[in-house]
Amino acid sequence: MIWDDAFVTLSLEPHTNPWVIVRLKAPCKELSHLSVEENQRLFGYVLAVEKAMLEYFNPTKINVASFGNILPQVHWHVQARFAEDDYFPNSLWGAKVRESFVCEASIEEFVPFLRARLAH
Secondary structure, three states: OOOOOOOOOEEEEEEEEEEEEEEEOOOOOOOHHOOOHHHHHEEEEHHHHHHHHHHOOOOOEEEEOOOOOOOOOEEEEEEEEEEOOOOOOOOOOOOOOOOOOOOOHHHHHHHHHHHHHOOO
């Protein structure tokens, strides 16, 4: 668990790539069911994760996705992508195209880095 408050939970997805899931706590299937203020607050967390990943990992790209096919609850996947990662250029949900990627920066050490940014 990275972050837990009354509004959201942030957790690491176990993966070779840095991957954070931002989950809304209130039961809600669609973004359109949230107020403008709730959407802004939720997206503020997504942006905070993206900015922290950019600063900490220096990835090629950040992918941000919201599906809800398996978990019908508003949540966002924030993924750091690298040109040399095992899945690039495919989705992290897809098949690997190589077996050689090791993230240079520690994903575990990213957790306190992100927490510090969320606390401000």
